[in-house]
Amino acid sequence: MSYQVLARKWRPRNFASLVGQEHVVRALTHALTAQRLHHAYLFTGTRGVGKTTLARILAKALNCEAGVSATPCGSCSACQEIDGGRFVDLLEVDAATNTKVDEMRQLLENAVYAPTRGRFKVYVIDEVHMLSNSAFNAMLKTLEEPPEHVKFILATTDPQKIPVTVLSRCLQFNLKQMTQPLIAAHLKQILEDEAISADAGALQLLARSAAGSMRDALSLLDQAIAHGAGKVEEAQVREMLGAVDLDHLLSIVDALLAGDAAAMLRVADEMAARSLSFDAALQEMAALFTRLQIAQLAPQAIADDLPERLRIEALAAALDPEFVQLAYQIAVHGRRELPLAPDEQAGFVMTLLRLHAFRPALASDDAGAGASATRAVADRSAATSSAVLASPAAPRTPPPAGSSTAASLARSTPVAVVQPAAAVATPSVPPAALPPATPTTGDWHEMLAALKVSGMARELAQHCELRERQGGRIVLRLAPAHRHLLMKPAQDKLQQALGEYFGSPQQLAVELEATSGETPAASAQRDRRQRQDRAIAAVEQDGFVREVIEMFDATLIESSIKPV
Template sequence: MTYQVLARKWRPKKFADLVGQEHVVKALVNALDKGRLHHAYMLTGTRGVGKTTIARILAKSLNCLHAEHGEPCNQCDSCRQIDAGRFVDVLEIDAASNTGIDNIREVLENAQYAPTMGRYKVYIIDEVHMLSKSAFNAMLKTLEEPPEHVKFILATTDPQKVPITVLSRCLQFVLRNLNSTQVHDHLVYVLQQEQIAYEDAALLLLGRAAAGSMRDALSLLDQAIAIGSGKVTESDVRNMIGAVDKSYLYALLEALAARDGQALLSKAEEMDSCAVGFDSALTELALLLQRLSILQSVPAAIGTNEPEYEALTRFASLFSGEQIQLYYQCALRGKADLPLAPDEKAGFVMTLLRMLAFAPLAAMSAQRLHGQIDGTQLQEVPVSNNQAAFKPSVIEQTMPASVSVSQSEEVPQTDAVPPTLAELETDIEPTPAMAVGSTTENISPSIMHAPQSVVVGDELPPPWESSGDDMSHELVSNLVAPESMHTEEAGEHKEISAREQDEYGDTLIPAQIDATEIITAKDNFPPLTAENWPEILSLLAHRLGAVQLFSQHTAIAAYDESNGDLTIALAEQGEPTANRELLNRLAETLSEVYARPIRLHTCSWHGQNALETPQMRQQRLHTEQQQQAQSILEAQPAVQMLMETFNASWVPESLRLHKE
């Protein structure tokens, strides 16, 4: 008996055998069971997901003599002949080979005649998008109103090429790609029925390599059985599909943990000599990093019985969560940049060196926040001059307010868990101070001369109202800091008390501290007037978050200081981004900084021509500056001469007024 390939031998014969297309199966079975049949069906999806298979099963169900609840019996003459391709009332057409109008005209002429053996004439047109425009036009009328005994089943991998007039006349089903787990489970079933030995890891590799296609997976399985002489092993499958040996990936992670650049380069050379695909290597490395992140975040998601569990656990303990996320992004970026590299090896090596270059910063962050790695207590990590000049500048100009920890201040100890890097940096928003080239000239003296201080908190006097020494004194007098931030002085371990976040998560307030100890911000904010509104929003920018999307298009229409009723007019540009939640947030923020309840009301912009939003004000100032710059230039004799000589005119967008 001749050998039949697995993809054909294990092709489903009924709806219950289909894998991963439950949404299509349920609709078709219910329609068959209730007799609610459409005259035309369109099945779309990528290769090997079951389009033609579903079409054949549907054709059998329509003509089966003993169909039960929509399922064909596969025993009657009709079912057997349809499976064998000999049933005269089921015509399967390959549109890729029969694209012309003559082929379709022949089908349409025969459609008017009653079926010979079955209940329905079923026309299965595969790859229907290949038909010519004239062929589509010829079948439109018949497709819309076919005879009662005719059913059309169209299948295509590219529905965008099918005319919308055809799509609108069909009941369309989109078949999904299968995930690797579904493919793996079906391959296990097939191999058990075939009584072929296999390794589970090999089937997982085949499931990923199939890219959602069950037919491709079965074809790869046939190839793996041939290579393995009747068995399926992980090593054979890896060599067959070009997957990377996990030992290479483990060695790369070991070198990254040890920050050993020489070991990284040596391993890359070894992979190159073994003809390892570097594109596949980066893909496998990203998958491994993803599993490490899952193990750190949700340990129960990785079963202890998995073969890689011990290795994953060990590597998860060597890296912080921040490092794993960073390396994952490096791997993805390196894979995307690989076609742009001089060659694949160079791109792969540069990706590894990028990981190595960022490793010290990631490790330093983990050491500062967590205090230990592998159970070893760490001392304070020294900061280079460039970092010392950069970090305080960022904190001073981006945090909503500031207080510092004095070396002489007594701090209560706590057993609170140290916060993560993401928790500490929730409030920080990018500012011009973070640009490359920031120098110590941008840093106030109080921060420059207090390297032991931690600058975080909720109330910062405006820099134009305080000198450096006054600011330092003001900061030291108010103790607010993130939980479990450590300082070392004279062998004494100090720990800063905890903070809590407000309901919006972007305003940090002190925990367990008397309200009278917090300096109110009312005196630092201008009165609530239409003229001061742009300045008020600018001062609150770091606390408003998404509120800024519409607040820049608002203006104060009225404010009753006696009862705290504030009415703002909302311009048309801000309406799409305004909602009740953000308005409530703006009202709460204003109530907090002005230390009194403020109720916010809105009104239409119509009739408010005298008002000006911050966006309008910015545009007006920009226009005035352009006009002023133009006036200054036009007053210059040399410019006047050039304009007269060349009949020149100004380009307004190019004018900038720079004031010393």
């Protein structure tokens, strides 16, 4: 059995089976039924929406041996020959390959002769905008005084390029672009008739890739059937299209929400390893943010059968709606900048990091950013942090005595606030998986605020982390890069201030070793940077500023923005 491509096999052969162009079909049906025939029709619309299919059905309606009607019989020799593409009085010309004026003139000279077999001689000129000016002039002569037996059916994707003298002599119909649900539904119908099994996710993917063209959708479906050996499944279709698994993108947004830039980059690496297209990924990401915003603002519009519905709803609940707007823009801009990036992955990664930089400064930032560094510290201070870990979702638990634990609890509270939203998707996350709080650094931040030190001593203290405190002995950690701060007078002053703070003499030691990055100085710097980022984001989101940027193709000089 020879395989016939679906696009040909399922090409609609009558008005009733034409999908998605009801408005055109209604008008044509009405005109044909009333026998009000025009001599020139123009079908406009993007590729693959059914222009030439409609032209052929119209040619049948005009030439069917059963008479001019909106329902050609489909079985007479005229109908069958038109369907088979061998009807002598149907002249199909593709102007994209046949633009020469001589050929056009010759074709039109034949128009004066009566049709050989049919009622009308039908000229179908596809991509008519491609004709040269002189070819248009040759056609215009026939259009001005058309012989009774001649009908023109013109089709174009670009009506703007057709001379107005030609346009004005045509009855124009604009064909609509096929919507994604319409294409998916049509594919589903075809597969049911063909007895081929398919899942909804696969059809959605195919429909989206077809970008409004039913013809493209059908040839993609052909490929998918061949690729899947008679089955159409989402994973195969995804592989065939090189489409990005939504799972990757959802993981990126999860990581974004957790403020975990490293995790975002890991996903990018994974995608690179599978040689997925980063351009497609950014496109999908913009689509994801669109869906998230819809889930936030019009949740009833999210399809019930969407496989990722639960995860999308959870993310929608956790993200700030205004940020989703910004994130969409960042994704779209990132895609536009992709050709300018050093390489595709770099462009993608920078877009992810921009999302990270502009995410609303969640109160959990301190805990989130320091999470990995804190883990090491957590072992040593397990005793202190266990109180926090035991009750991560209950920040109202009264803190045990001792201001140090209270401080660390306060720092961990925002994590507990953010986590439940993300936890909707993964309810099985055990509390222990939460980033542990930072009791040690928390202590130090707190302590430093109360210390009576200034100048070099304060400078030194701000770049230190508390390593341990036992009895009257305090050990601080200072990154080797800041060793210049370690001067005897400063250390002595700091030791004295610590003694005053604890109400008993303290022995201070400062070790030169790598810090976790959670020094008071680092936090202060990050706060400044976040305030700056927020200020930049606010300016960038300002309607007036955006208009100016669009209008003049201007660029914001970010360093000129100062947070208020």
